[in-house]
Amino acid sequence: MKKKKKMKKKKKIKKIKKMRKHKNQAQDEVFILFMEKNDDIARGYTKGDRVAVDAKWVELANDLNAAGPPVKDVGGWKKAWADWKTSIKKKLAHNKKESIATGGGPFNQMPLTDMETKIADLCGLFRMVDGIEGARSFGPPEQPIKTEATEESSQKRPVDSSPAIESPAKKIRKTQQFSLEEACSSQMKIMERVVKSLDELNATMRSQNQMMAEHNAAILDIEREKLEAIKKHYNQK
Secondary structure (H helix, E strand, C coil): CHHHHHHHHHHHHHHHHHHHHHCCHHHHHHHHHHHHHCHHHHHCCCCCCHHHHHHHHHHHHHHHHHCCCCCCCHHHHHHHHHHHHHHHHHHHHHHHHHHHHCCCCCCCCCCCCHHHHHHHHHCCHHHHHCCCCCCCCCCCCCCCCCCHHHHHHHHHCCCCCCCCCCCHHHHHHHHHHHHHHHHHHHHHHHHHHHHHHHHHHHHHHHHHHHHHHHHHHHHHHHHHHHHHHHHHHHHHC
């Protein structure tokens, strides 16, 4: 079992070493100098003008090819940079795993070169993999630590007992609030008047309908009487 584990570790080391054969030492230095000036590109968090970023990659590719061989296009150099970061990340992950397995004692460590350490520090790989303190990475700045001196100075600060002056903005908000309340109140009164007027109109319509019904009934009675009179007249003849 121990031999199998050692073989696996050796294979991992060989794979990582193979990944570094995409470039020569001079090109490594060109990469480092460029990425130190463009840390957003180094981390892969580019924002803003995409054309400007692409132009920087073209410039970097020209510088890298001038220091070659090997010679690659922009896509090839982007992959080389991503593979380099991946190999460093794998080393850090391997060291963390070995350290946990041995409880912090001696373990089969994969040491980082100076350039790899610069890249890990620049791209925040330490904190990403292991959370090592002091590694530069994205994140909020550390909060200042309170001391007895700062607490004493804060306690000694004089308390301002002068009455608070109301700002013009607050006055405007208050007047706006009052005017809004007045507008709502007046609108409610208008709505009440409209409802009252509608009730009165409804009552008037009902009385008119009743009067029309009575008028129509009277006309029908008159018409019936006329018909009866005509019938009697014809019967007498």
